Amino acid sequence: MSRSISVVVIDGHTLTRYGLVRLVSADPEISIVGECSLASEASAVIASSRPDVVVLDVVLPDADGLRLARELRDRHAGLGIVVLTSQAEDDVLFRALETGVSAFVGKTAPNTEVLGAIRHAAVAASSFTATGLATALARRGSAAAQVPPVMALSPREREVLALLARGQSVPAIAGTMFVSLSTAKTYVSRLYDKLGATNRANAIMTALRLGLITPELQVSA
Structure with a gap:
């Protein structure tokens, strides 16, 4: 048992x-x-x-x-x-x-x-x-005034985005990608810069609007 x-x-x-x-x-x-x-x-x-x-x-x-x-x-x-x-x-x-x-x-x-x-x-x-997360993201997305220009993401940045969307913390991302914590933080920072985001929620919301991730990929809701 x-x-x-x-x-x-x-x-x-x-x-x-x-x-x-x-x-x-x-x-x-x-x-x-x-x-x-x-x-x-x-x-x-x-x-x-x-x-x-x-x-x-x-x-x-x-x-x-x-x-x-x-x-x-x-x-x-x-x-x-x-x-x-x-x-x-x-x-x-x-x-x-x-x-x-x-x-x-x-x-x-x-x-x-x-x-x-x-x-x-x-x-x-x-x-x-969280139940209702997808709906909350949609509400915040529709309220955003501007959408940053689409920029090409490197394979590593796309991997980081997918892991963030699945709810992984930065230390967990480092472990999954077999990189140091400082390297993972750098990847996340660069991704946020490209998406014009200041945090995970902003990044996921923007990525959804730009079609960089699909609803099926995002954090459990």
Whole structure:
């Protein structure tokens, strides 16, 4: 029998945290190994329990949940990070994408979606998934005032674009392409310059509009 997925829950709302713990604990393949309500408590809980996945609220009583997610990603490259939110704004979704979390799920999502996000995060920590991402990208694309001129991408830049579109972080891209982290950062920077983008979401949106990638290639939605 395979080992169960271990999870830490970080949420400032006691009832929400209790409900989430009950939901996750009911799944025989997932176990809760720790919980807390504050960002300041997260490091100690994670260090003592060493979970596969952390599920945290986008808004915590003492911190920005996405800022905590960024810190956790920087310290734990292989940690699955699922962000729960009651904020459905596109900007929050794109912030989550840029932060490097594994999944972004609304608090009103079906139980199966929450559990699916946890399973995804456990096996693909560096790959982003979010229901509605394709729609959000389309909305942002239609709102853009200008489209930068099409420029030829090198094979390496096309490979980087495809990996970014699949949700891989820059360190993960370096590993996939068998290059150093600094080289991967250079590839990403050059790609952004060519696309006139400032971040991953802008790059994917622009690449979709220019036909450089197809909807089937982009980040899981």
